[in-house]
Every structure is written in C-alpha cells, then in structure tokens.
Amino acid sequence: MATRIEVDEIAPPRARYGPIDWMGGWKTCVVGSIAILVLNLVHWWYVSSHAWTAGIDASSPEFTKYFRSLVWIQLILIGAGTGLWWGWLVRTGRRIVAVKVTADEEVRRIAVFWGLVAMTSVTLYVMASFWPNQDGSWHQTAVRDTALTPPHIPMFYWWFPAGITMTVGTYLYGRYRLPKIYGAEKGFPWSFFFLIAASVTEMMQVAFNEWAHSLWILEEIFAAPFHWPFVLYGWLASGIFALWAETLIRLLGIEKEVEDAATLAKAA
Amino acid sequence: MARTAQEALQLTTLLNKKYKYFDYKWDLVFWVTALPIVAAAADITKLLFAGDWDFWTDWKDRQWWMTLTPFAMIIIPSALQYIQWLAWKFPTGFTYTAVGLWLVAWFGRWLQWDVFVNYPLNFVWPATIVPAAIFADWVLLKSRSFILTSILGGFAFTVGFWVANYITLAPYLQPAELMGRVVTVADVQGMSYIRSATPEYLRMIEHGTLRSFLEETALVSLLFGSTLATAGYWVGQAIGRWLAIWPIMRFMKKV
Numbered sequence: 001m002a003t004r005i006e007v008d009e010i011a012p013p014r015a016r017y018g019p020i021d022w023m024g025g026w027k028t029c030v031v032g033s034i035a036i037l038v039l040n041l042v043h044w045w046y047v048s049s050h051a052w053t054a055g056i057d058a059s060s061p062e063f064t065k066y067f068r069s070l071v072w073i074q075l076i077l078i079g080a081g082t083g084l085w086w087g088w089l090v091r092t093g094r095r096i097v098a099v100k101v102t103a104d105e106e107v108r109r110i111a112v113f114w115g116l117v118a119m120t121s122v123t124l125y126v127m128a129s130f131w132p133n134q135d136g137s138w139h140q141t142a143v144r145d146t147a148l149t150p151p152h153i154p155m156f157y158w159w160f161p162a163g164i165t166m167t168v169g170t171y172l173y174g175r176y177r178l179p180k181i182y183g184a185e186k187g188f189p190w191s192f193f194f195l196i197a198a199s200v201t202e203m204m205q206v207a208f209n210e211w212a213h214s215l216w217i218l219e220e221i222f223a224a225p226f227h228w229p230f231v232l233y234g235w236l237a238s239g240i241f242a243l244w245a246e247t248l249i250r251l252l253g254i255e256k257e258v259e260d261a262a263t264l265a266k267a268a
Numbered sequence: 269m270a271r272t273a274q275e276a277l278q279l280t281t282l283l284n285k286k287y288k289y290f291d292y293k294w295d296l297v298f299w300v301t302a303l304p305i306v307a308a309a310a311d312i313t314k315l316l317f318a319g320d321w322d323f324w325t326d327w328k329d330r331q332w333w334m335t336l337t338p339f340a341m342i343i344i345p346s347a348l349q350y351i352q353w354l355a356w357k358f359p360t361g362f363t364y365t366a367v368g369l370w371l372v373a374w375f376g377r378w379l380q381w382d383v384f385v386n387y388p389l390n391f392v393w394p395a396t397i398v399p400a401a402i403f404a405d406w407v408l409l410k411s412r413s414f415i416l417t418s419i420l421g422g423f424a425f426t427v428g429f430w431v432a433n434y435i436t437l438a439p440y441l442q443p444a445e446l447m448g449r450v451v452t453v454a455d456v457q458g459m460s461y462i463r464s465a466t467p468e469y470l471r472m473i474e475h476g477t478l479r480s481f482l483e484e485t486a487l488v489s490l491l492f493g494s495t496l497a498t499a500g501y502w503v504g505q506a507i508g509r510w511l512a513i514w515p516i517m518r519f520m521k522k523v
Contacts, residue, residue: 019289020289020291020293020294022293026293026297029297029301033301044379048383048384051384103288103289107289114294114297114298114301117301118297118301120305121301121302121303121304121305122301122304124304124305124308125304125305125307125308125372127308128308128309128311128312129307129308129311129312129315129372129376130372130375130376130380132311132312132315132316132376133315133376133377133379133380133381134380134384136315136319136323136380136381137380137381137384137385137387137392138384138385139465140323140463140465140466141385141462141463141464141465141466142464142465143464143465144465186519187519187520187521188519188520189515189518189519189520190514190515190518190519190520191515191516191518193515193520194511194515218465219465219466219467219470220465220466221320221466221470222315222316222319222320222323223316223317223318223319223320223321223336227316228316228317230312230316231312231313231316231317234308234309234312234313235309235313235507235511236511237305237309238309238347238507238508238511238512239511239512239515240302240305240512241302241351241512241513242512242513242515242516242517244298244302245355245513245516245517246516246517248294249516249517251289251290251294254289255287255288255289255290258288258289
C-alpha cells in the first residue's frame with residue numbers, strides 16, 4: 001500500500017486550457033464519449049454487413065472466417081486493453097496518490113472523472129439498449145444454432161466486458177487521483193460497489209442465458225423469465241448517480257477552501 | 269407557503285454567489301451524459317419485461333400489452349422522478365426518462381429492425397410514454413406526494429399510455445380479409461413478415477375468455493394495468509432511494 005507523503009504540489013499539466021474548459025478537463029468527456037459511439041457504429045457496420053451472408057450457419061467456413069475470428073480478436077483486444085489501462089492507472093496512481101494537488105488540478109481531475117462516468121454511461125447504453133435491439137430482431141427472425149450468434153458476439157464478448165473495463169477503471173482513477181473522495185483509507189464506496197456489481201453480474205448472466213436457452217427454448221421470447229436477471233442486475237447501475245453527488249460535494253468543498261484562502265489573503 | 273424576508277435574502281445571495289469552478293458546463297454534462305444510462309435502463313426494463321408486446325403491431329393487444337407494458341415502463345421514470353425531485357424539486361423525472369427512451373427506442377427500431385432486418389417501421393414501431401410521463405410528473409407537481417403520485421399518477425400513466433398509443437395503433441386494427449377470413453391489418457402484417465423464430469404458437473395475445481367482455485375488455489385491462497403501474501412505481505422508488513441516493517458518501521468498513 002502506498003504511503004502518503006507531502007511533496008511539491010501538482011498543478012494541471014496543460015496551462016493552455018483551464019480545468020473546466022471543454023478542451024481542458026472536459027476533453028475526456030467529449031472525445032471519449034464520441035469515440036465510443038464511433039467504435040460502436042463501426043462494430044454495427046461490420047456485423048450488419050456480414051450477418052446475413054456469413055452469420056446464418058455456425059458450421060460454415062464463412063462463419064468461422066467472419067465471426068468466430070471476431071470473437072477471438074475482441075477478447076484479445078479487450079483483455080489486453082483493459083490490463084494495460086488498469087495497470088497504468090494503478091502504477092502511475094501509486095506514485096501520485098500521496099502528492100498534494102492544487103485546487104485547479106483537483107477540479108480538472110473531477111472533470112476527467114465525470115468524463116469517465118460519461119463514457120461508462122454511453123457504454124452501458126450500447127450494451128443494454130443498442131445491441132439488445134439487434135439481439136431481438138435477429139433471434140426472433142433467424143434460427144439460433146450457436147451461442148456465438150452475430151448479435152451476441154459484439155454484445156456479450158466486447159460491450160459487456162467493456163462495461164467492467166469502464167466501471168472498474170473509473171474506480172481506479174478515483175481511488176488514486178481523487179483520494180479525498182475515494183482514498184483507500186475510507187473503505188470501498190457503496191456507489192462503486194453497485195455500479196461495478198451491475199457490470200460483473202451482467203457478464204455472469206450471459207452464461208445463465210446461454211444455458212437456459214439450451215435447456216428451455218432456442219426460439220426467442222424476450223420477456224422469458226430467465227432474461228429477467230439482466231434487468232435486475234442492470235438496476236444496480238443506479239449507483240452511478242451517487243458518483244455525481246459525491247464529486248459535487250467535494251467540488252463545493254474546494255470552492256469553500258478557495259474562498260477561505262482568498263478571505264485570509266485579503267485580511268493579511 | 270410564503271417565504272420570509274430572511275429566506276428570500278438567503279436565496280438571492282445564493283443565486284448571485286460567484287463561484288470559481290461552478291458554471292453551466294457541470295449542469296449540461298450531467299443532464300446530457302446521464303441520459304444514455306437512464307434511457308438504456310428504461311429500455312432494457314421494457315424490452316425484457318414486456319418487449320414482445322412492444323416489438324410488433326400484431327402483439328399490441330388488450331390483454332398483455334396494456335397491462336404489462338405500463339408496469340415495465342413506469343419503473344425507471346419513477347426512480348428518476350425521486351432523484352430529480354430530491355435534488356432540485358424538479359417534477360421532471362418521468363418526462364426526462366421518457367424523452368431518452370423515445371430517442372433510443374426509435375434509434376434501435378430504425379437501425380436494428382428496419383435497416384438490419386428490413387421490417388417496416390409501421391410494423392415494429394415502439395410505444396411512446398411521453399404524454400403519459402407528462403401526466404405523471406404533473407400529478408407530482410400538484411400533489412407533492414409520492415403516495416398520491418403512485419396511485420393517481422399510476423392511473424394517469426396507464427390511461428395516458430393507452431390513449432397516446434391507440435392513436436398510432438387504431439389504423440392497424442381495421443378489418444381486412446385474408447384467405448377468406450376477417451382479420452386485422454396488424455394480423456396481415458404479422459403473416460406477411462416471417463418471424464421464423466417467433467412462430468404462431470409463441471404469440472401470446474388475448475388468451476382465455478377476454479373477448480367475452482366485449483366493450484369492457486379495454487377498461488378491465490386498463491384498471492388492472494393501473495394497479496400494476498402503481499406497484500411498478502414503488503419498485504422504481506426503491507431503486508431511486510436505495511441504489512442511487514442511499515450510497516452517497518457511504519463506504520464499506522475495511523475488514
């Protein structure tokens with residue numbers, strides 16, 4: 001565990017933009033959210049381009065070429081990307097967690113944190129609304145002869161894991177970059193517990209979903225009871241609202257500290 | 269209740285207070301970036317509790333569609349109503365969720381059902397809750413009571429749901445003749461667009477002796493749907509209270 005030490009203050013890395021400028025602290029929010037939407041549309045384009053020609057028969061060589069290979073590419077990319085990002089957050093975080101920061105820098109980090117929360121929100125939209133719609137249209141139309149159907153591949157083996165990547169990554173950012181809110185000494189926040197639990201249990205529910213389809217029904221009834229856990233687990237993501245509230249409370253604290261410092265300086 | 273002069277002064281001071289870091293961007297970012305997850309939560313709740321009746325015109329019946337769908341669609345708006353009323357005293361949670369759901373539902377139907385599978389949108393259009401949501405928010409605005417909103421708002425939401433969507437549905441309920449039988453236009457759509465993994469034996473509409481109630485059928489379903497909506501409202505309140513608000517600044521103790 002990192003030992004907290006007092007060294008020189010960290011100021012925002014880029015003086016060109018302020019902590020609450022769109023291209024300053026908010027850059028993560030704007031660029032990150034758009035990047036996820038663009039990536040998702042590219043994903044949709046690939047799947048929709050090949051689903052009806054190569055995705056119908058899971059035993060065909062075309063299916064292996066266009067879809068089974070996609071599963072492996074996705075799993076390798078999301079696994080490696082997640083490991084690298086989390087590892088970077090922890091490794092660099094341990095070095096800076098104990099370093100005192102200026103008010104500007106802490107506000108910039110809160111804005112970045114909100115950006116990560118925004119990216120999480122967009123990711124959860126993609127996994128819980130965008131792809132389930134394709135899941136419905138495909139599985140109520142085409143015959144299911146594999147668990148790795150064209151809509152399942154992007155949804156269950158990229159965007160569901162991406163939900164875990166984003167929720168845990170956002171927590172790691174908060175734990176090491178915003179220690180006054182999420183520092184390890186406070187214990188584990190319930191807000192993140194619910195949010196991370198939502199993404200992890202959704203991933204686990206995928207296994208039950210496939211098992212249940214193989215046991216009860218290969219055809220698709222969306223309101224089938226064995227689908228309901230997807231909804232119940234999804235509700236846990238409500239913890240995201242507590243993240244906005246917790247950081248706003250700290251932001252008010254920073255405003256107060258800045259105000260008090262200005263009053264003191266004036267009095268002196 | 270009238271404000272005292274001191275309270276008015278406090279509010280004015282707060283309103284004119286200059287902040288160094290707080291500006292319009294925090295509000296904008298919150299309201300915009302919360303919408304995807306709110307809309308997705310509302311959509312997945314609707315899809316997996318009552319989606320089959322929402323997907324197809326020929327499933328939009330008087331037995332299940334108008335009883336299950338209001339229950340499924342009131343849950344997340346209720347959670348948002350609690351959050352927004354608690355945080356800002358805004359009676360907007362239903363409407364905010366409804367608008368987000370409208371956006372993602374139509375985007376999904378267009379891209380995934382129309383463009384991807386080629387079902388016409390007039391067969392797979394999603395039900396709207398925007399007018400029903402405005403009713404329910406209005407009930408909270410006037411009553412300032414979650415209990416009254418759950419009962420009166422639940423009823424208004426269900427009736428609003430039926431009336432608003434009946435306007436879209438009515439043309440598809442007109443009679444048509446197909447292979448010597450009188451069916452609805454919606455039935456003709458259902459038989460024309462093949463859903464090989466949703467065969468006829470899976471179509472759950474108007475079972476039992478529902479049709480023997482004749483013109484009372486819709487009323488019976490509306491009243492039962494309202495009862496279910498009231499229950500769904502409290503499921504949403506539980507989500508808002510215990511999963512969204514309760515965790516604020518709470519931490520697990522280290523073992």
